[in-house]
Ligand SMILES: Nc1ncnc2c1ncn2[C@@H]1O[C@H](COP(=O)(O)OP(=O)(O)OP(=O)(O)O)[C@@H](O)[C@H]1O
């Protein structure tokens with residue numbers, strides 16, 4: 146299928162050094178929280194950071210950031226919002242607000258192409274993508290139009306989540322997508338070692354296990370407040386993991 150937007154997407158991403166997709170098999174394991182807090186942490190280091198919410202049906206980044214995204218300004222494309230100094234942000238919520246995005250598969254792939262083709266990121270050190278869960282249209286289409294995106298896969302230590310994460314990891318590997326690593330979220334008892342299940346999954350699919358994030362009861366109250374989010378125990382544990390995950394040189398998107 147020829148789509149003229151594909152060439153435009155390569156151009157729009159030509160100033161982006163690294164693209165980090167935060168993905169998971171199961172839903173609700175903490176992708177959006179990792180993506181938002183990770184992007185905030187990188188921005189606080191002075192890096193030029195973009196955050197793109199690609200979970201069209203479950204857009205959450207604006208809620209985590211505590212912003213009501215307005216329609217983006219136009220200047221030879223749509224300019225990302227800047228809800229926090231140093232963080233450029235784009236979301237479908239700019240266009241549909243809190244209305245439900247009742248979209249079928251083809252429309253999801255189309256929305257992905259459209260967002261990537263219209264958003265003018267400029268020069269970025271890292272573009273963080275908050276992905277929907279699973280292996281659906283957005284994930285499949287992203288691999289086609291932005292094969293340089295590298296994935297950080299989030300799971301919990303639950304056997305249920307690990308079984309589904311294993312399928313995503315196999316899919317990513319079989320489709321030639323780079324997985325930077327696996328992270329276990331909501332670990333109990335404050336331990337820093339990942340559970341046995343996550344460790345053996347990482348070893349089995351030969352991806353680095355980048356670390357463990359504690360279950361943090363203070364996180365919920367910090368939703369909507371970027372300053373508080375980065376002061377949580379969750380954030381302190383995420384910092385070294387995100388540093389490592391975002392520090393891979395990524396070739397520019399395919400033309
Ligand atoms: N380490 C943690 N400690 C406590 N609560 C957490 C932690 N990580 C995530 N949560 C909470 O779990 C819920 C799900 O998190 P989040 O929305 O980030 O997951 P998700 O993987 O993006 O979900 P979806 O698949 O629906 O997009 C949220 O209420 C979030 O605040």
Ligand SMILES: [Mg+2]
Pocket residue numbers: 176177178200203205275276277
């Ligand atoms: Mg999410």
